[in-house]
Amino acid sequence: MNNRRAFLKEVFLWTGLFIAMVVFPLFVALAGHNEEYRGFWIEFGVGLGFIGIAMMGLQFVLTARFKNIAASIGTDALLNFHRQAGYVAYCFVLGHVVVLIAANTEFLSFFDPRVNAPRAMALVTVILLLTLLVALTIWRKELRITYERWRLSHAAFAFLILFIGLAHILMVGFYISELWQQLIWIFLVGFAMAMLVHIRIIKPYQMSKRPYRVTNTWKVSNNVWTLEVEPVGHEGIKFEPGQFAWLTIGPTPFSTQQHPFSFSSSTENTDRYRFSIKELGDFTSTIKTVERGTRVFLEGAYGAFTLNPSAAGVFFVVGGIGITPVISMLRTLRDRGDQRPLTLIYGNPDPESIAFKEELDQLEKELNLDIVHVLENPPEGWTGFEGFITEEILTAHMPENTGQTDYLVCGPEPMMDMAETALRGWGIPVYKIKSERFNIV
Numbered sequence: 001m002n003n004r005r006a007f008l009k010e011v012f013l014w015t016g017l018f019i020a021m022v023v024f025p026l027f028v029a030l031a032g033h034n035e036e037y038r039g040f041w042i043e044f045g046v047g048l049g050f051i052g053i054a055m056m057g058l059q060f061v062l063t064a065r066f067k068n069i070a071a072s073i074g075t076d077a078l079l080n081f082h083r084q085a086g087y088v089a090y091c092f093v094l095g096h097v098v099v100l101i102a103a104n105t106e107f108l109s110f111f112d113p114r115v116n117a118p119r120a121m122a123l124v125t126v127i128l129l130l131t132l133l134v135a136l137t138i139w140r141k142e143l144r145i146t147y148e149r150w151r152l153s154h155a156a157f158a159f160l161i162l163f164i165g166l167a168h169i170l171m172v173g174f175y176i177s178e179l180w181q182q183l184i185w186i187f188l189v190g191f192a193m194a195m196l197v198h199i200r201i202i203k204p205y206q207m208s209k210r211p212y213r214v215t216n217t218w219k220v221s222n223n224v225w226t227l228e229v230e231p232v233g234h235e236g237i238k239f240e241p242g243q244f245a246w247l248t249i250g251p252t253p254f255s256t257q258q259h260p261f262s263f264s265s266s267t268e269n270t271d272r273y274r275f276s277i278k279e280l281g282d283f284t285s286t287i288k289t290v291e292r293g294t295r296v297f298l299e300g301a302y303g304a305f306t307l308n309p310s311a312a313g314v315f316f317v318v319g320g321i322g323i324t325p326v327i328s329m330l331r332t333l334r335d336r337g338d339q340r341p342l343t344l345i346y347g348n349p350d351p352e353s354i355a356f357k358e359e360l361d362q363l364e365k366e367l368n369l370d371i372v373h374v375l376e377n378p379p380e381g382w383t384g385f386e387g388f389i390t391e392e393i394l395t396a397h398m399p400e401n402t403g404q405t406d407y408l409v410c411g412p413e414p415m416m417d418m419a420e421t422a423l424r425g426w427g428i429p430v431y432k433i434k435s436e437r438f439n440i441v
């Protein structure tokens with residue numbers, strides 16, 4: 001988004017669309033309703049349930065990796081929204097139960113197996129599953145559950161919850177007694193579930209037809225490795241510098257191990273793609289052992305963390321592995337002969353952790369680029385900045401053409417929060433600051 005108008009248009013478009021889809025079931029319910037009014041609190045409680053289930057259905061759409069949505073909102077922002085919307089939907093569903101029982105205790109009979117055993121079991125199951133789903137999302141790391149197991153259980157629980165939710169709506173049938181209303185609900189829930197099938201089955205199937213092969217791996221700093229791949233029998237994928245792809249290593253794309261990595265190569269080189277990966281956990285620690293010729297699969301490209309062609313200059317604030325999308329941008333700008341003024345504030349723990357150090361020195365000569373290294377533990381004789389990247393360091397390097405410059409931020413969470421606040425403090429509008437958060441869950 002290059003200007004205020006485009007930014008506001010996108011904000012209104014997506015917010016409006018989301019709200020319209022959330023309240024749509026209420027209109028469907030009211031359109032065919034001939035039943036007697038049962039008092040405010042009961043109708044309110046029922047409304048909470050409809051909104052809760054609609055929000056849950058939309059959760060599937062948010063994670064369906066639609067390129068258009070991801071490209072304008074940003075995948076990290078989208079997944080963070082998915083997480084927050086999930087908590088809100090949970091409150092709506094619990095609110096539905098609590099408000100109805102508080103309004104009329106006869107609703108407690110819904111949980112009584114002597115009245116209707118399958119219904120009582122389904123309702124207890126759905127509430128337990130929902131609570132478990134939310135608890136596992138909040139405390140996954142504390143419970144030492146691997147990301148892959150969490151992701152599998154998350155999808156399975158969500159699928160079951162939505163299915164039981166639909167059955168509940170159809171069985172109660174109070175606001176959807178007409179066939180056309182029931183068909184709309186079946187279609188909406190079916191559509192949401194189809195999103196999961198699309199991500200887990202159709203996309204991997206498509207990827208299996210477009211494999212890649214590892215051509216090389218090498219070390220670029222003490223704990224970062226570059227993995228280079230080439231397409232096998234197809235033309236590869238197009239990406240913009242700063243975007244990322246989901247990477248699967250191994251013979252099949254039907255794997256639970258699918259991780260997002262930014263392209264680190266130039267977009268001008270379409271024969272081979274590079275990803276530079278920091279050793280962090282079980283998957284990333286295996287990159288150094290991946291052999292040449294190993295089959296890999298890419299899904300993408302995704303992401304809104306990209307260069308704006310009309311910006312007069314770019315100011316990068318980067319910490320550690322956040323350099324990967326930025327090195328792709330710098331390499332691309334060099335290959336295109338772009339001489340816009342660029343500033344890179346780059347923080348690292350020590351000199352050994354600086355990825356692409358020699359290449360950055362070279363890029364500083366080839367581009368109109370000013371690099372400011374900041375080291376937490378500098379070596380003896382270091383004359384640069386020491387400690388973390390701070391607001392003072394940013395202000396000391398504020399670009400001349402502040403209003404026409406774009407600001408790109410990628411790195412550890414505290415650095416990103418600090419940089420975003422500092423840039424906003426300079427009066428930089430939010431649409432000129434782009435951030436990519438690697439830690440999405």
Ligand SMILES: Cc1cc2nc3c(=O)[nH]c(=O)nc-3n(C[C@H](O)[C@H](O)[C@H](O)COP(=O)(O)OP(=O)(O)OC[C@H]3O[C@@H](n4cnc5c(N)ncnc54)[C@H](O)[C@@H]3O)c2cc1C
Pocket residue numbers: 075076146147148244257258259260261262263275276277278279280281282283284285303321324325436437438439440441
């Ligand atoms: C848009 C984006 C671009 C990224 N680009 C790079 C890059 O260029 N280089 C780089 O080194 N890292 C990048 N990352 C981070 C990288 O995806 C994680 O470090 C990696 O997935 C960790 O996997 P692991 O199993 O080794 O570590 P684990 O210890 O299992 O996971 C560490 C953390 O990484 C995240 N994570 C793990 N698996 C996944 C997954 N399948 N999908 C999403 N998140 C996951 C979770 O937050 C988890 O807590 C990027 C992340 C995002 C969201």
